[in-house]
Amino acid sequence: MLRPRFPLFLIPLALLPGCGERPPPGATGQAPPPKNVLVTQVSTQDVPIQLHEFGRITSPESVDVKPQVSGRITEVHFKDGQEVKKGDPLFVIDPRPFQADLEQSQGQLEADQGQLQLAQRNLQRDEQIGKQRFVSEQQIDQDRTQVQNFQGAITKDQAAIELARLNLEYSQVRAPVDGRTGRRLVDMGNYVATGGATLVNIQRQDPVYVDFNISENDLARLRENLAGHTLRVDVDSPAKPEVTKSGSLSFLDNAVSTQAGTVLLRATIPNEDRYLWPGQYVNVALTLQVLRSALVVPSQTVQLGGKGPFLFVIKPDHTAEQRLVTQGPHFGDATVVSKGVQAGETVVVEGQLALANGMKVNPAPYKANGSETPPPDGGHDVTENNPGTGPDQRPKPTPAQEVKSAL
Numbered sequence: 001m002l003r004p005r006f007p008l009f010l011i012p013l014a015l016l017p018g019c020g021e022r023p024p025p026g027a028t029g030q031a032p033p034p035k036n037v038l039v040t041q042v043s044t045q046d047v048p049i050q051l052h053e054f055g056r057i058t059s060p061e062s063v064d065v066k067p068q069v070s071g072r073i074t075e076v077h078f079k080d081g082q083e084v085k086k087g088d089p090l091f092v093i094d095p096r097p098f099q100a101d102l103e104q105s106q107g108q109l110e111a112d113q114g115q116l117q118l119a120q121r122n123l124q125r126d127e128q129i130g131k132q133r134f135v136s137e138q139q140i141d142q143d144r145t146q147v148q149n150f151q152g153a154i155t156k157d158q159a160a161i162e163l164a165r166l167n168l169e170y171s172q173v174r175a176p177v178d179g180r181t182g183r184r185l186v187d188m189g190n191y192v193a194t195g196g197a198t199l200v201n202i203q204r205q206d207p208v209y210v211d212f213n214i215s216e217n218d219l220a221r222l223r224e225n226l227a228g229h230t231l232r233v234d235v236d237s238p239a240k241p242e243v244t245k246s247g248s249l250s251f252l253d254n255a256v257s258t259q260a261g262t263v264l265l266r267a268t269i270p271n272e273d274r275y276l277w278p279g280q281y282v283n284v285a286l287t288l289q290v291l292r293s294a295l296v297v298p299s300q301t302v303q304l305g306g307k308g309p310f311l312f313v314i315k316p317d318h319t320a321e322q323r324l325v326t327q328g329p330h331f332g333d334a335t336v337v338s339k340g341v342q343a344g345e346t347v348v349v350e351g352q353l354a355l356a357n358g359m360k361v362n363p364a365p366y367k368a369n370g371s372e373t374p375p376p377d378g379g380h381d382v383t384e385n386n387p388g389t390g391p392d393q394r395p396k397p398t399p400a401q402e403v404k405s406a407l
Helices: 096-130 137-170 216-226 399-406
Strands: 035-041 043-058 062-065 071-076 089-093 172-174 179-181 200-203 208-215 232-237 240-252 262-269 281-298 303-305 308-314 320-324 326-331 334-339 346-350 361-365
Touching: 035 308, 043 232, 043 326, 043 334, 096 137, 137 172, 208 216, 208 281, 216 240, 216 262, 216 281, 232 262, 262 281, 281 326, 281 346, 346 361
Parallel strands: 035 361
Antiparallel strands: 035 346, 043 208, 043 281, 062 200, 071 089, 089 172, 179 200, 208 262, 232 240, 232 281, 240 262, 281 334, 303 308, 308 320, 308 346, 326 334
């Protein structure tokens, strides 16, 4: 008896082993792998509370040297840009006319002194003879007047001598202050007049002033911290921010500008190495106070959520815990956390975007320069190598992935 044969294609596929539906992802019961994160510990640090402004360097003494007598310049005793001390010779204005005036005044003094002596002897003689009625009272009065005239002439001669000596001294133009000379504005051989054109400018460069403005909204805080204290001021140039010069606040203006709503401040900065230059533009940091032993974390540790600032703390079992925190002031690349964490706790610095409460993590130490520590999630920098990603973005799916997801 022949058995009926069925075509193989009629055999239900469900009867074949291994041909059932695949389980949905995550139904296998396997835990997701730990997330790679960079971590650091909450540290304590003295944090300055600062106001950051822009300022200009000015010289405490800037002098335009001008001639105090008229004449022709016969000598120049310095080079442009030279450091000079107070009293150093700069120019010589032809001194011969002033020397002649001095000698003339001295000669006139000697002549008037001789005339005074003669008038005094005549007066003395007439007064003695007048007792015997041989000289009239009118003659005696004339003798007294003559004495007084020559006494006045001598006083005038002495003043003329002092003026001549002063003019002779002014013919030697000397540095009025310590400082650095600028470009010489008058060459030898030129005629200069009293109070005329500037010969050279001298500016003192140690110490220097830095003038800057703060908002009137910060004035109250400044005055509170200024009472009985010396406030520190740090300056650096935009070209070399790593080089900082420090000084102290020395001046607070007596009024707020009605046009700008700012108040002018001035700090005095030692400048022995002449690093700062008058007229230079600088960044200014005015320290109002210092928070002692404040809790500090790198600034990127703190994230902003719907309920406020938060961060992730790593527990001893390598699980993440999200905590709300209270932020304090920023200082450099660090942020003060006044509430929410304790000193020594481990927090996530990078890799927070893929974290949630209770997730397992694979922590690696965070280094501020980032040169030796690989970034999380794969060990490559997705920010530079993939233009569609960043620290706050997930990789964008390709069109094929979008279709597969829709199916």
